[in-house]
Amino acid sequence: MKGEIYRKGGEDDEKRCMALTLAAVMAFSVTAFGASNPAQNGRWESAYGNGTASAYKKMYSIYARSILVGYTKLTVPKEAQGKNLYLAMVDTELWKTKGTSEYFKGSLVEWENFQVKQVYEKDLQNVFKVPLTKDAITLEVTYLEDRGNQKVGQGISVVALGGNQYENNLFADQEDQLFVEDLIYLYLSPDLKHEVEEVPCTIDVTIGADTMQVNGKSYPLDVPAYINDAGYTMLPMRALVENLPEEVQKKVLWDGQSKTALILCGMTTYRLTAGEKEAKRNGDKVILNTPLEIKDGRVFLPLRDMVMFWDNGKNSWDASTKTVHISADLVHILE
Incomplete structure (x- = not known):
């Protein structure tokens, strides 16, 4: 059964300047699959134990229309530390309407104090295992699929997977909880040739x-x-x-x-x-x-x-x- 969802305003994320191959911006929302209300201030929280687990994203500057990189900050209550998060990149519309999607190829990097702290490896299903050793982590998510078959205006979201098939999963007894909607948005870049x-x-x-x-x-x-x-x-x-x-x-x-x-x-x-x-x-x-x-x-x-x-x-x-x-x-x- 899905955890109860609480809508709250987000905190200021850490300011940072990162050099990107493709500068991008993305406003964002975080929700759980099936939630009926839109996110406010880019943050949704899902009840967990005596607290909440949440994901938050901040808008960056824009110079291009095709966003390949997105950033999200995850926070969890103290009792969640020692557990694992299992994150996957999914098609926004498929996940919102059907609760299912293939998991896309990408990379996942943790940043701390403006430096890369950890590069996470994905399994054969393109699922990333993120050990929770503290109450907040900042992640850089990059989309690496072949762009040749992309849909015009395709949104890529990041979901924290539920289920006990994953070792020591934070959401082992719950359905998928955190859904970072359109963290990456595959619009058309000026360097792509289209009529x-x-x-x-x-x-x-x-x-x-x-x-x-x-x-x-x-x-x-x-x-x-x-x-x-x-x-x-x-x-x-x-x-x-x-x-x-x-x-x-x-x-x-x-x-x-x-x-x-x-x-x-x-x-x-x-x-x-x-x-x-x-x-x-x-x-x-x-x-x-x-x-x-x-x-x-x-x-x-x-x-x-x-x-x-x-x-x-x-x-x-x-x-x-x-x-x-x-x-x-x-x-x-x-x-």
């Missing part, structure tokens, strides 16, 4: 309405758009990105610890932080007219700024209906 096509997109957003229109189709909004104090239209972040035409590759990643959003859209990445006008587009600094905002626990994007970043992005305002009309060309990457 692309432009996808025309029109968006209509009315202030206070509970729907938005994309290419003439209506999509529900759980919270409406509003006009902020600076006079700019603010739209729920996930609604804007996830309701774009389905053939456009897109992804929304949120790090509640740093209040930073990473948005992947077509061939472009955006990094925005709440309260800051300085943002990044494909790693290059840009200045927003108004920053990303958090209101009533939801993240809102400055609609005008986002549209101006898109190719041929245009917007107009109908004062009589309080409706913003947007048109832009988005990119569809052909597989």
